[in-house]
Amino acid sequence: MPLVRLSLTYEVDHIPYGHKKSRPEFVRDAVSVEIKEIAPGSAPVSHRILDRRDRVQTEVRYYENGYWWLLNDVDKPMSPERFTSSPDDLDWPILEALDLRGFLGMQTEDDLRANKSRILRTEKESQWKKAQAGAAKIFFCESRVWVEAGPPNYFGAREGTTISFSAGPSSLERIRGANPLFGPDLNDRKFSARRGVAFDVDEFEGADFHEQAAGKIEVLHRVQNVSHLPLPGMAPERCARELAAYLWRDRTSRLVELVPSLAGDSSETCPDDEKLHRDVLEEFAALTENEAGIFSGELEGAREILRRFNSRPLNELEDAAIASLGL
Incomplete structure (x- = not known):
């Protein structure tokens, strides 16, 4: 398998020689990770993204239960040669594709030890494991680099009463930077x-959304399901989690007073609890714009997500729960 050489940067806590207090330090280490090379038949095209004239803009491949997107390098697909020829330095597109952080530390951990620093804590092992996990989300195929980023979804952008939709990867965690993936x-x-305007393919193409959406709908890109695989994706639960996490992370004391569900935990990260997310949105959606303050722009989103929850058909578990109540 091809090897990619990169600078693994991570944090250590150490006590320099002759000092009594510890200090954090970013260091780097040169490592290599292996990238799979896949034959096209092992990763067939599952979806194509078409423009409004039905011209193919990009393709998505299906491999090991994942959906893989072309990785771009500025304005063209990245080649395996470019990916593997990364210098032993910070190469931001490569680090982003591997889900790694990059810092500007110049020393190595060995340099600190050579200077007689006492190492108290090191992130080396955890970052090394993360690099290997990131490498598992990448493969080379047909002289291109592909990264796992979830099935295609539709993402809307409002401008006045118009919502323009483009297709893109459903992952809300994968790859920052200058347009590394299509969409x-x-x-x-x-x-x-x-x-509240991000949808999986089935929900977006269903009549319910188009009948109830206000204003004009523009579809800039369309998802063509080549393999007819069922598509898990941007259900209302995913939108609710993203909005609840946003409110949780940036909550003010005033917002916590008005939305009691935001007060249950002091941690910076919102717990992964669907009921909590729903409670946060219901309490938040009941506020006025004045009460919401700096979050007033999110009110419409909360109400749209809740509308989607309330308008979709009941699933089997919900049907059974209602039946058990004799309703």
Whole structure:
């Protein structure tokens, strides 16, 4: 398998020689990770993204239960040669594809030890494991680099009464940077989810959304399901989680007073609890714009996500729960 050489940067806590207090330090280490090379038949094209004139804009491949997107390098697909020829330095597109952080530390951990620093804590092993996990989300195929980023979804952007939709990867965690994947960038995908206008393919193409959406709908790109695989994706639960996490992370004391579900935990990260997410949105959606303050722009998103929850058909578990109540 091809090897990619990169600078693994991570944090250590150490006490320099002759000092008594510890200090954090970013260091780097040269490592190599292996990238799979896949035959086209092992990773067939599952979807194509078409423009409004039905011209193919990009393709998505299906491999090991994942959906893999072309990795771009500025304005063209990245080649395996470019990916593997990364210098032993910080190469941001490569680090992003591997889900790694990059820091500007110049010393190595060995340099610190050579200077008689006492190492108290090191992130080396955890970052090394993360590099290997990131490498498992990448393969080379047909002289291109492909990264796993979830099935295609539709992401909307409102402008007045018009919502324009583009297709892109459903992952809200994968790859920042200058348009490394086709479709809206990571921040725009997150924003679309918070505003309740991110949809999986089946929900978007269903009549319910188009009948109830206000204003004009523009579809800039269309998802063509080549393999007819069922598509898990941007259900209302995913949008609710993104909006709840946003409110949780940036909550103010005033918002916590008005939305009691935001007060249950002091951690910076919102717990992964669907009921909590739903409670946060229901309490938040009941506020006025004045009460919501700096979060007033998110009110419409909360109400749209809740509308989607309330308008979709009941699933089998919900049917059974209602039946058990004799209703």
